[in-house]
Amino acid sequence: MTAAILDGIVLGLQFGILGVGLTIMYGLGGVLNLAYGSMAVVAAVVVSFSMRSGLPAGLAVLLGILTAAGIGLALNLTILKPVYRRQGEARVLLSLILTIGVAFIIDGFLVWRFPIEVLSLSIGGNPVLILGVPMRTGSLLASAITLLTGGALIFFFRATVTGRAVRSVIQDEVGAQLCGVNPATTRTLIFTLSGALVGLVVVMQSMTSPVPISAGFEITILALIVTVVGGLGSIRGAMLAGLILGVVHAMSSFYIGSYITTIILLAAAAFTILLRPSGLFGKHA
Amino acid sequence: MTTEDVNSVSGTSGVLRGRRKDRRVSNLVALTSIAVAGIVLALLPIWIGDSRSHMSVAISGLLFVCYAIAFNLIFGSTGQLFLAVGALAGVGAYASAIISDRLGVPFPLAMMLATGLSMLIGGGFSWIAVRRSLDIIFTGIVTLVFSLAFDNILLGQRDLTGGETGLVVEAGSDTFLRQQIPPYYVFLGLVLIYLVGYVLLHSSHIGWAFRALRDDRMAAELTGIDVSRYRIYAGVIGGGMLGLAGALWAHVEGFISPATFTFIHVDVPVLLMVVFGGLGMLMGPVIGSAFFTYMGEVLAAFSHLRLIGEGTMLIVLFLLLPKGILGALRSGASGLRRRRQTSKR
Amino acid sequence: MLEISDLSAGYDSKDVVLGVSIDVREGEVVAIIGSNGAGKTTFLKAVCGLLPVSAGEVRYEGRSITDLAIHEIARAGISFVPAGRHLFPEMTVAENLGLGAYPHRPEAGQQSVVFDLFPRLAERRRQAAGTMSGGEQQMLAVGRALMSRPRLLILDEPTAGLAPKLAAQAYESLAALRTQGMTILVAEQQVPLVLSLADRGYVMETGAIQLQGSAAELRDNPTVRRAYLGVA
Known part of the structure; x- marks a missing residue:
């Protein structure tokens, strides 16, 4: 029971970070990035291959995260350019379709080049007891990094000038511009950050359980569920929804089984849309 | 979309909206093109009829035409983004297989029941979308979520669905549906019925509302068209078309598995086909499906690159050819006509 | 000028x-x-x-x-205060003012100039902008515009x-x-x-x-x- 809750909180933070990465892109650029998870799998592949070629783990992880960040940046500067020329619903729709295209290209490439690859970062050592629960070094490290990243994100959005500028663009783009904020620069920054976040989460996950090469779409859907439950565009909502769904996920897979768990998560997203389309903290009805 | 785009996309509708005589003429054009397509497709087995594998590819091509017509009706005509095309067909297929094999119901009756179930679910989506006034994106997300949940249920309920390994469908095995060529004509018949149905729908008062809806939803609401009712009609009819096609496929193929109905294997290719042919155009689905089925065969040696190819096509199509082949031809033609008129003046 | x-x-x-x-x-x-x-x-x-x-x-x-x-x-x-105000509704008065000084950190001095001009804003420092009255929002919009020392x-x-x-x-x-x-x-x-x-x-x-x-x-x-x- 304690183990499930502890697991759930760490998992929830990961879900939260995953959701934040997707939701800021929606809030800022009106873009629903369905290539989100695929970007992260590329990061995991890079980590796995650089470690195999003898790079120290820390450096390999950094390289992987930078790769995902680079893909985010590249998407923003290339394929999403025509998307920004549209407004409102047409913009979201086009972004959704173009990024499905990107996801197909990335997934297709990965499955073609590395058909049976499973990515896992094994970090050895004996289990350590935390609150009477034995934890492996890998998952401890992952939890620590996750907690740190969650904290850093909250600090960034609450307390830094740049973080507040990002939130200002989400809340009122013209208002932000009147204050001297350049939305295009902010967007570039956020898409890079978004790539880094999803890369980080997936690398963390590969420390505790193996990530299959074809997991991209599933990760995207998971992030989408968190984002929808939290309210599209709401950073606070994504964090909270991530935590709740993480605990639900851990408890439910502990007591019921993983197949029902997936259905529960999907149902959570569906019911959120039906009952409260703006999500937990969303601003638009 | 600029006003010019809208005008060229709805080129036929402008004609249809006109006097009754014009409508009759354009119906004639539509029915003629259906007849031509029907004849060409009916002759196809002369060339490929002796190859079992070619015939099964052709049948699956026709299956996708059915999917694409339904999607064209739901998304093209009423702007509802249903990302559960595969799932609705899967509902029909699994329901019909289970009802006939498990409950011993004769399979034609089972197919009808299964179709009814898909109609119910399709209409249900539209009803929910209308009641909760969901926009395109949220409708897309809700239906996508349904699709994924359906896939999970298929995988999880092993004793009923056979899980990942799939389900052998007994019902229909002793009929002509399992022969080499007859099922092709059954599917062709279904395609022709769907196409004629599409034309009839669009030339009736429902079609008038559909076009108004597609061109300008606000204006449609203002002129007193009950937008929600027509959306639900489209959801019910489209859902039924998908369910029936899926159910028929189950009895023809004799085997179904979750992979046959996933978002990635059905919805994305259908979106590609419809947009390639021309969204909201009668023959768009036929042209799109024919093109992609043919390309799939020609490029069979590169099937490991299929996903990459589809992803690239999706991007290229939406950026360069958003009105599809037919749309591009039509605006090209009307551009020529306009130029000729101005030069005459 | x-x-x-x-x-x-x-x-x-x-x-x-x-x-x-x-x-x-x-x-x-x-x-x-x-x-x-x-x-x-x-x-x-x-x-x-x-x-x-x-x-x-x-x-x-x-x-x-x-x-x-x-x-x-x-x-x-040049600071522009449009008729639509374009405040950040979910941020506090203090955060809105802070963004007025972007890309720099808000100066305490300039903030007190604004609070002297609009004492009401000082009282509402921690309130979310979206929940304030029209008059207060107008004060905030002008206050935010002044934060950059235009x-x-x-x-x-x-x-x-x-x-x-x-x-x-x-x-x-x-x-x-x-x-x-x-x-x-x-x-x-x-x-x-x-x-x-x-x-x-x-x-x-x-x-x-x-x-x-x-x-x-x-x-x-x-x-x-x-x-x-x-x-x-």
């Missing part, structure tokens, strides 16, 4: 403002008056980069800012939607800013109020300047008296 020559602007290739020229000298308060739909808002939006300029030029301190983006104009030292303040209908007493208060605050030497360009329908503050004024109708002069001249002009001051 600000010279605008022959500026035309509008929406979707249909110009609403047709060849307007005005200038604002340092330390002046200049009013643009006119009825609803005269083109005042379109004009100010075009000057501040919110709408594209279709013809003409905007020069600020000797250099052309005609084609600059909104944020570039803001960083050049050299020129442009306001579009600062009294829109305010009760008469609040409108008068808003102009008292602007008068206080004027004594501190702030240059102000303001578009306004409440003509008596704005002419009591301004040094000079322009009358805009159907997208063009019909009349200009000192505030006193405009107050005495029979046309202005008839159309805007309600004197027969």
Whole structure:
């Protein structure tokens, strides 16, 4: 029971970070990035291959995260350019379709080049007891990094000038511009950050359980569920929804089984849309 | 979309909206093109009829035409983004297989029941979308979520669905549906019925509302068209078309598995086909499906690159050819006509 | 300080403002008056980069800012308070003010200048902007605009939607800013109020300047008296 809750909180933070990465892109650029998870799998592949070629783990992880960040940046500067020329619903729709295209290209490439690859970062050592629960070094490290990243994100959005500028663009783009904020620069920054976040989460996950090469779409859907439950565009909502769904996920897979768990998560997203389309903290009805 | 785009996309509708005589003429054009397509497709087995594998590819091509017509009706005509095309067909297929094999119901009756179930679910989506006034994106997300949940249920309920390994469908095995060529004509018949149905729908008062809806939803609401009712009609009819096609496929193929109905294997290719042919155009689905089925065969040696190819096509199509082949031809033609008129003046 | 020559602007290739020229000298308060739909808002939006300029030029301190983006104009030292205010509804008063100083950290000194001008904002420091009254939001919008220590303040209908007493208060605050030497360009329908503050004024109708002069001249002009001051 304690183990499930502890697991759930760490998992929830990961879900939260995953959701934040997707939701800021929606809030800022009106873009629903369905290539989100695929970007992260590329990061995991890079980590796995650089470690195999003898790079120290820390450096390999950094390289992987930078790769995902680079893909985010590249998407923003290339394929999403025509998307920004549209407004409102047409913009979201086009972004959704173009990024499905990107996801197909990335997934297709990965499955073609590395058909049976499973990515896992094994970090050895004996289990350590935390609150009477034995934890492996890998998952401890992952939890620590996750907690740190969650904290850093909250600090960034609450307390830094740049973080507040990002939130200002989400809340009122013209208002932000009147204050001297350049939305295009902010967007570039956020898409890079978004790539880094999803890369980080997936690398963390590969420390505790193996990530299959074809997991991209599933990760995207998971992030989408968190984002929808939290309210599209709401950073606070994504964090909270991530935590709740993480605990639900851990408890439910502990007591019921993983197949029902997936259905529960999907149902959570569906019911959120039906009952409260703006999500937990969303601003638009 | 600029006003010019809208005008060229709805080129036929402008004609249809006109006097009754014009409508009759354009119906004639539509029915003629259906007849031509029907004849060409009916002759196809002369060339490929002796190859079992070619015939099964052709049948699956026709299956996708059915999917694409339904999607064209739901998304093209009423702007509802249903990302559960595969799932609705899967509902029909699994329901019909289970009802006939498990409950011993004769399979034609089972197919009808299964179709009814898909109609119910399709209409249900539209009803929910209308009641909760969901926009395109949220409708897309809700239906996508349904699709994924359906896939999970298929995988999880092993004793009923056979899980990942799939389900052998007994019902229909002793009929002509399992022969080499007859099922092709059954599917062709279904395609022709769907196409004629599409034309009839669009030339009736429902079609008038559909076009108004597609061109300008606000204006449609203002002129007193009950937008929600027509959306639900489209959801019910489209859902039924998908369910029936899926159910028929189950009895023809004799085997179904979750992979046959996933978002990635059905919805994305259908979106590609419809947009390639021309969204909201009668023959768009036929042209799109024919093109992609043919390309799939020609490029069979590169099937490991299929996903990459589809992803690239999706991007290229939406950026360069958003009105599809037919749309591009039509605006090209009307551009020529306009130029000729101005030069005459 | 600000010279605008022959500026035309509008929406979707249909110009609403047709060849307007005005200038604002340092330390002046200049009013643009006119009825609803005269083109005042379109004009100010075009000057501040919110709408594209279709013809003409905007020069600020000797250099052309005609084609600059909104944020570039803001960083050049012009603060614009649009009629729609464009506050950040889910942020607190303090956070809104903080963003006014972007890209720098807000200075405590400048924040106390704003709080001196609008003591109400100091009381509401931790309240979310979206939950405040219209008058308070207007104060916050002006306050936010002042946080960057602008050299020129442009306001579009600062009294829109305010009760008469609040409108008068808003102009008292602007008068206080004027004594501190702030240059102000303001578009306004409440003509008596704005002419009591301004040094000079322009009358805009159907997208063009019909009349200009000192505030006193405009107050005495029979046309202005008839159309805007309600004197027969």
